[in-house]
Amino acid sequence: MKPCRLVLLGPPASGKGTQGRLMARRWQVPTVSVGETLRREIAAGSLAGQEAARFLDHGQLVPDKLAIATIDRWLELQPEKAFVADGFPRTLGQAEALETMLGRRKSPLTAALWLDLDEDRVAERISKRLTCADCGATFRLGSHVQGREEACPECGGTLTTRGDDGSGALAERMLAYRERTEPVAAFYDRRGLLRRIDAGGTPDEVFARIEAAVASSRPEPAEAAAGV
Numbered sequence: 041m042k043p044c045r046l047v048l049l050g051p052p053a054s055g056k057g058t059q060g061r062l063m064a065r066r067w068q069v070p071t072v073s074v075g076e077t078l079r080r081e082i083a084a085g086s087l088a089g090q091e092a093a094r095f096l097d098h099g100q101l102v103p104d105k106l107a108i109a110t111i112d113r114w115l116e117l118q119p120e121k122a123f124v125a126d127g128f129p130r131t132l133g134q135a136e137a138l139e140t141m142l143g144r145r146k147s148p149l150t151a152a153l154w155l156d157l158d159e160d161r162v163a164e165r166i167s168k169r170l171t172c173a174d175c176g177a178t179f180r181l182g183s184h185v186q187g188r189e190e191a192c193p194e195c196g197g198t199l200t201t202r203g204d205d206g207s208g209a210l211a212e213r214m215l216a217y218r219e220r221t222e223p224v225a226a227f228y229d230r231r232g233l234l235r236r237i238d239a240g241g242t243p244d245e246v247f248a249r250i251e252a253a254v255a256s257s258r259p260e261p262a263e264a265a266a267g268v
């Protein structure tokens with residue numbers, strides 16, 4: 041797999057986390073999320089970490105400026121310039137900033153993958169979703185994990201059902217998701233980077249669709265120049 045720079049978009053339970061892990065493992069490409077990089081900054085006690093903690097402690101999304109700065113610092117440390125971003129960009133402002141950051145590094149985005157799943161299937165999956173209390177990974181009952189009493193396949197931790205997945209909360213989350221994500225998807229569509237992926241089926245089926253979409257996305261500039 042050539043070095044690729046991908047962003048994953050999609051509603052709750054569309055499998056962004058799972059697909060990010062599969063891509064990381066099979067393509068040897070790092071995943072990045074704002075939450076993960078900020079948790080690292082918080083642990084390191086950086087200024088940005090202290091600022092982020094104020095929002096995260098109150099269960100709020102961090103402001104665009106903070107999310108963008110933490111991703112920018114993370115990119116600075118990536119010699120390969122390859123990544124799969126999960127949950128970033130979340131807003132149009134973040135998408136524009138990411139384009140600027142990648143432009144500055146002459147490493148444009150390969151594709152934006154939209155994991156498409158309708159609301160009924162989102163609700164069904166959420167009712168079967170287990171989250172690891174230790175590492176935060178999510179799993180689907182009957183797919184990754186066969187019983188609620190099983191240990192986390194990633195770290196051996198304890199699996200729990202999430203408390204905030206009631207149907208009222210879900211409707212609200214879906215509305216917020218659509219309001220934020222549709223402008224981001226339209227932004228990538230205008231640039232010819234949006235790839236709509238049917239997120240139904242097993243993780244391996246979805247991964248195969250992702251693989252096909254990425255393979256047909258634009259080549260690295262060096263390869264394009266060489267006519268490969």
Ligand SMILES: [Zn+2]
Nearest residue numbers: 172175192195
């Ligand atoms: Zn775990």
